[in-house]
C-alpha cells in the first residue's frame with residue numbers, strides 16, 4: 001500500500017487526476033470505476049477542467065440507492081451526470097438500476113458486466129464507519145454486487161443531502177468487496193478528521209470484517225491519498 005499525504009482535499013483531488021493521467025498515457029486505462037460522495041466532488045471538478053479525453057473509457061459506478069429514479073437529485077446516477085458525464089463524455093457509463101423490479105437479477109446483470117469489463121482502476125472513498133462502496137461492517141470479503149441495508153451511521157451521514165420532506169432510502173445496490181478487489185488498481189481518497197478512525201484501522205494492518213476498508217490490505221496495488229497525518 002502506498003500513501004500520499006497532501007495538504008488539502010484540493011491537492012488530493014489533483015493527485016487523483018495525476019494518477020488517472022499516468023494510467024491513460026501508459027495506455028492502461030480502459031475501464032474506470034467511480035465513486036460518489038463529497039470526497040469525489042473536487043476530483044470530478046478537476047477531471048472536467050483537465051484536457052483528458054475519456055471517450056475511449058468505460059465507467060462503472062460503485063453503488064446506487066434503491067427506490068429513487070436516476071432523475072432524482074440525490075440519486076448517484078444524477079450526481080454522476082451533473083458532476084462528470086454531462087461535461088466529459090465517456091465511451092459508456094454504468095451504474096446499478098435502483099428502480100429495477102427484480103433487484104437480484106439487477107445484481108447479476110451488473111456483476112456480469114463487471115466480469116466482461118475488468119476494472120483497470122477503481123476510485124474509493126471511505127465511510128466514517130469504514131465502509132467501502134456501501135459494504136457496511138460485517139460484509140463478507142466474498143461478496144459481489146448485492147442489495148444492502150444501510151447502517152444507522154451511513155443513514156445519519158447521508159441524510160444531510162435529503163430535505164425534510166424527502167425520505168432517504170435505507171437500502172441500496174452496491175458492488176461487493178470481491179467485485180472491488182478485482183480492480184487492478186485502487187485509489188482511496190480520505191480527507192478530514194471524520195475519516196481518521198477508519199484510516200487508523202487500515203494503517204493498523206489487520207483485516208477485520210468490522211472495518212471493511214481493511215479488506216484493502218489484501219490488494220496488491222492500493223494508493224491512499226489523504227490530508228491526515230497518522
Ligand code: F6R
Nearest residue numbers: 035036037038039125126127133
Ligand atoms: C459512494 C460510496 C461511499 C462513499 C463514502 C464516503 O459511491 O461508495 O462509500 O465513498 O460514504 O462518502 P463521502 O465522500 O461523502 O465522505
